[in-house]
Amino acid sequence: MQDYHTQKINVPYALIEHLRGLDAKQPADVQGRKPAAMQVLVSIDPDRASAAQMLGVAQRDLYILAAEKDFYVNFLKGLVGLWFSTLMVLGVAVCCSTYLSGVISLLCTMFLFIAGFFTPSIVQMANNQSLGGGPAEAFSRIITKTNMIMPLDQNPTTAVIQGVDEGFRWLLRRVLTLIPDASRYDLHP
Numbered sequence: 001m002q003d004y005h006t007q008k009i010n011v012p013y014a015l016i017e018h019l020r021g022l023d024a025k026q027p028a029d030v031q032g033r034k035p036a037a038m039q040v041l042v043s044i045d046p047d048r049a050s051a052a053q054m055l056g057v058a059q060r061d062l063y064i065l066a067a068e069k070d071f072y073v074n075f076l077k078g079l080v081g082l083w084f085s086t087l088m089v090l091g092v093a094v095c096c097s098t099y100l101s102g103v104i105s106l107l108c109t110m111f112l113f114i115a116g117f118f119t120p121s122i123v124q125m126a127n128n129q130s131l132g133g134g135p136a137e138a139f140s141r142i143i144t145k146t147n148m149i150m151p152l153d154q155n156p157t158t159a160v161i162q163g164v165d166e167g168f169r170w171l172l173r174r175v176l177t178l179i180p181d182a183s184r185y186d187l188h189p
Helices: 013-025 071-099 102-116 119-126 135-144 156-176
Strands: none
Touching (some): 071 102, 119 156, 135 156
């Protein structure tokens, strides 16, 4: 174990294929499930490692990398994604500056670009798929201290709240046509 150093182990591809072949030969259990393909066990000896060394150790710190691309391919992919993001910001800024003043154009461009990263969440709210309902229903639940899972009582107040939320969702669907999808150009996955 080394402090602040990434350790690397190269496993030959033939070994992985051999383990896959062994896994395919294993019988299924009573419910028809096969055991996990490859189980990795990492043991950290607490006798040899101090508490300070084990501070950053977690299950998610270990990952198996199937293959790495060449550095230049990854660099070019990041460069192209950044270039497309820059072009999108420039296009939105030019469109906004045609009708608005400089500062207002800057603020609108910033808002639209940042909102573009949250497009999936906005679509979820617009399609009434978010937990707890819309903003009026969420406000009502906070005031009345009602659980988000429990349905609201059917009364005239609830009908008004749901009508306000439906109007908000309609407005949100119209605003979604203006927001560019900024996460599209995040090419790191």
